[in-house]
Amino acid sequence: MTDGLTIGRAAAFAGVTIKTVRHYHRHGLLQEPRRDRSGYRRYGSTELLRLVQVRTLAAAGVPLAGIGPLLEADAEQFAAALVDVEQRLTDRIEELIARRDTLHRLAEGxxxxxxxxxxxxxxxxxxxxxxxxxxxxxxxxxxxxxxxxxxxxxxxxxxxxxxxxxxxxxxxxxxxxxxxxxxxxxxxxxxxxxxxxxxxxxxxxxxxxxxxxxxxxxxxxxxxxxxxxxxxxxxxxxxxxxxxxxxxxxxxxxxxx
Structure with missing residues (x-):
């Protein structure tokens, strides 16, 4: 039995598309695993953990350029970085609320x-x-x-x-x-x-x-x-x-x- 998951099954496991996984590879956020004897890349537990971490941070609003350094940071640096991400998300939420309010006002002429x-x-x-x-x-x-x-x-x-x-x-x-x-x-x-x-x-x-x-x-x-x-x-x-x-x-x- 071959160990590890194909890219399709790994993507499904992490809740992303194959295209997204390849996108993470291109940005250097996820190392491509070696190919097996059949020529397929197999994602083991280490790659799957990294994939889930990257996907979770990206979904939380962390820019892709900031995910790599964040995953390499120590606990204190990680916590400080998350505070910064949270603030940027808060700013973004306020901007979106303002845009929504503008749309409501436009509806009223x-x-x-x-x-x-x-x-x-x-x-x-x-x-x-x-x-x-x-x-x-x-x-x-x-x-x-x-x-x-x-x-x-x-x-x-x-x-x-x-x-x-x-x-x-x-x-x-x-x-x-x-x-x-x-x-x-x-x-x-x-x-x-x-x-x-x-x-x-x-x-x-x-x-x-x-x-x-x-x-x-x-x-x-x-x-x-x-x-x-x-x-x-x-x-x-x-x-x-x-x-x-x-x-x-x-x-x-x-x-x-």
Whole structure:
């Protein structure tokens, strides 16, 4: 009777595939046993023990490059190495949990792209009289702002939270939304622009709706990408230009490309 197991039976014994055993051989983790008279390699108890050890460490998350030194280490070194492996596994688990949470948030739409504070503000907008299109434009604008100037988002959200409790200011913003459909030379635009500029200048908190991103956007181009989003109609672009011009003339710094 021939002693030892063939590679197929050894792999089955260890709970791995033949391909995995050969992979361990290529990495030098497992010495290939000698061939018997029939030309088959036979895995004895020593090889089987080593195979099980390698498979167990690999399944526990130890990189293949670290298994060899680990098996050659003394008890103290082995224990210390396992602590390091455990920490890396913990980090990996936390990363996977974060990815899972992101998938859950993606399933709920904007929750992967915006903080809860922003979502709460968007939820309030219909009750303040904003149309679905205006809510959608605000949502997309917040996503863009967060991507281009994340450091300014918290201050901007604080300004929005206060603005949403400011009924006269909200009425002006809604009026600006209605004006998006006007002709750009509509004489009512001048009156509305003046009212908006005066509202901003009358309150430092309101003004932060304009200035929150300025110090953090690095370039005027980035600022204008944020400030012009949602104001892309001819009337909206003209209103933005005129409001900024009035604020500039009052000493408010506005980046320009």
């Amino acid at each position: 904007d929750r992967a792209l915006l903080p809860d504070r922003a979502l709460a503000l968007l939820d309030r907008m219909p009750g303040l009289g904003f149309t679905p299109d205006e809510v959608a434009a605000s949502r997309e604008g917040l996503v863009l702002a967060r991507a281009l100037a994340p450091e300014g988002v918290d201050e901007y959200l604080t300004a929005l939270e206060r603005a949403f409790d400011d009924a006269p200011f909200i009425a002006l913003i809604r009026r600006c939304g209605e004006a998006m459909t006007w002709e750009p030379d509509d004489p009512r635009i001048e009156e509305l622009v003046t009212a908006m500029a005066e509202a901003f200048l009358a309150s430092p908190e309101r003004l932060k709706n304009v200035t929150s991103f300025q110090a953090r956007t690095e370039t005027a181009i980035r600022y204008r990408l944020i400030s012009r989003f949602g104001n892309q109609s001819p009337a909206g672009a003209r209103m933005s230009d005129l409001i900024e011009a009035k604020l500039c003339s009052a000493g408010v710094p506005i980046p320009h490309p």
